[in-house]
Amino acid sequence: MxxxxxxxxxxxxxxxxxxxxxxxxxxxxxxxxxxxxAADGRPPSYTFDEDAQRVEGALDTTRALRLTPGKTYRSTVPRAGKLYYRLELGARESAYVSATVVPTTGAKVSFKDGYSIAVQDDNGINCSADRARFGSSTSPRPLTAWAARRAGASTLSCKRAGTYYVVVERQSEEASPRDPWDLELRFSMEPALRGPAPSATPTGWPSEPPAPLTGTPKEREGGTGFSAAPRLDQGVWRDRIRPGQTLYYWVPVDWGQQLTAEVELGSATAGGSGGGGRGLGRYVPSALGVSLFNPARGPVDQTQSTYDGRQKKAVIGPLPPVRYENRYAVSDEVSGVRFGGRYYLAVHLSRAVAERFGDGPLGLTLRVRVQGDPGAGGSQSTYDGQPLPVDEFEVVDAAEPVRQEGGGGGTGTGFxxxxxxxxxxxxxxxxxxxxxxxxxxxxxxxRRRAAGGKGAGRAGTDGDPEAGAEAGTESRVGSGR
The missing domain is CATH 1.10.287 (Helix Hairpins)
Incomplete structure (x- = not known):
């Protein structure tokens, strides 16, 4: 038929x-x-940790969900109100919680827009607190701050074991957008030392800027989030960045070592939309922003540079050698280099650069120098246990061959x-x-068609929402600048 x-x-x-x-x-x-x-040509979005667990912040401490050491979480920050998350801590370990807030793609932000984070005890006392704002560079970008419960004999408060709370609050002007922002939380744990902890605040360090590194740059593509950051060892590296984009890299810095990083933004293309033009009409303040974060994603240092179409440079360091006792210092650039491991560079190019020089990518040159004998002034082996997450606080040999352009015009490729x-x-x-x-x-x-057979199968899933909130994981990619 x-x-x-x-x-x-x-x-x-x-x-x-x-x-x-x-x-x-x-x-x-x-x-x-x-x-x-993105398909429309915008800069890639912020890449959230693929293992991040999705949680909702509670509106009061009674309903706050517990965070697990060594884990990453994804949440959202509303326009107004505080969010609470719970920590269960012993008396000897130090706990650090970093928060990275990601505005909606294309959001308009002001000087005062930002957020705060604090760790509080069960009596409402701040153990520590921090805040991050967009400041003079009103280009929307991920903002990262941290808070801690620091253990040890020198600690004056928050010393006992028990329940603590992470408090995150967005701070915005009245005219700011009311849409929620994405949030990535990272909970790091540092064990106590096996022996007595050093308590003297460092008094000085070699601060003379080293001679700039030279040589043929190696190609390395930056990631768009902490979890997507590639490794940079000492040397000269090359990348490209678009207006509005933030690129992340990490550098292994061991105990006793000093880090210096120079980031050079290349000149605009002659004859193109950039034109290499000069003058106040083509001057972009706070165009290039460079921030450094320690292995717990705590802010260490930041710097900015203007841009007028000519090459510009922003420099981090030289920082103090990494030492345990640095934590007792007042300034972030000293207290932040308190443990060895992965130090993250975040490079942002202001969205305003596109208005004056076009939205095409500009060249980046990163010169990374790590000085000092590894292991001097401290060692991870002196910890009475493993820091969490382990890989953030480890310094391992380089295992990433790179693609490098040779002087003769040839190209070598590694895996x-x-x-x-x-x-x-x-x-x-x-x-x-x-x-x-x-x-x-x-x-x-x-086969079924040939045999005239019939059949269908289906599969379903079920889960416990509470269990998922406490222990489940979800792989997601968020959008940001």
Whole structure:
């Protein structure tokens, strides 16, 4: 019997359904890879930790969910009101909670817009508090601050074991947008020392700027979040950045070592939208911003530079050598370098640069120098336990071959195992999995069609919301500048 035109049999419908399912899976694979650029050409969004657990901040301490040491969480910050999260701490370890707030893509922010974070005891007393604001650079970007419960004999308050609370509050002007902002929380734990802790505040360190590093730059693509940051060892590195974008990198700095980082923004392209023009009409204040964060993602130092189309430089350091006793100092640039491990560089190019020099990418040159003998002045082995998360506080040998352009015009290629390549590999794996599933479904449908068989399968999921809030994980990519 002839089949009416336009009507499909079960087998053909199944094949078409399999094709649609496979296409959908491939589409999901294409958009789920973290750190990818938006389709409309805007800078890539902030990449949230793929292992971040989604939680909701409580509006009071009674309902606050407990955070686990070494874990990363994703939440949102409303326009008004405080959010509470709970910590259960012993008497000997120090706890650090960093908060990275990500404004909505394209949001308009003002000088005073920002947020605060505090760790409080169960009597409402601040153990420590910090705040971050957009300041003179009103370009929307991720803001990071931290708060801590520091243990030790020199601590005056918050010394006992018990329940503590993380308090996050957005601070905005009346005319600021009312949409919620995304939030990434990182809970780090530092164990006590095995022996007596040094208590003397450092009095000085070699502060003479070292000679700038020279040589052929190595190519390294920055990540768009802490978890997507690639490693930079000592040397000269090259990248590109778009207006409105923030790029992250991490540098291994061991106990006793000093870090210096120079970030140079290249000149605008002659004859293009940038034009290399000069004068006040093409002058962008606070155009290039460079911030440094320690292994617990605590702010250490920051600097800014203007831009007028000519190359400009922003310098971090030289910082004090990493020592345990630095934590007793008052200034962030000293107290922040209190443990060895991953130190993060965040480089932001103001959105205003696009208005004067076009939205095309500009060149970046990063000169990273790490001085001093590794292990001098302290060692992770003196901890009575493991810091959490372990990898943030470890300094390991370089394991990321890089692509480098040689002086003779040739190009050498190595296999990088950094976050960028992990993202590519994950995307390729996901797309490959989708194609395999497509072929499997197609084969099954064809066999059923040939045998005239029928059947359908389904799968469902169920879960405990409370258990998910306490221990579950969710892989997500957020949007930001």
């Amino acid at each position: 002839a089949r009416p035109v336009g009507q499909l049999g079960r087998g053909a419908r199944g094949v078409r359904g399999a094709l649609a399912a496979g296409a959908a899976l491939c589409a999901v694979a294409a958009v789920s890879a973290p750190g990818t650029a 990088a195992r950094g976050p960028v390549m992990k993202t590519v590999a994950a995307g390729a794996f996901t797309a490959g999995t989708a194609l395999v599933l497509l072929l499997v479904v197609w084969t099954v449908v064809a």
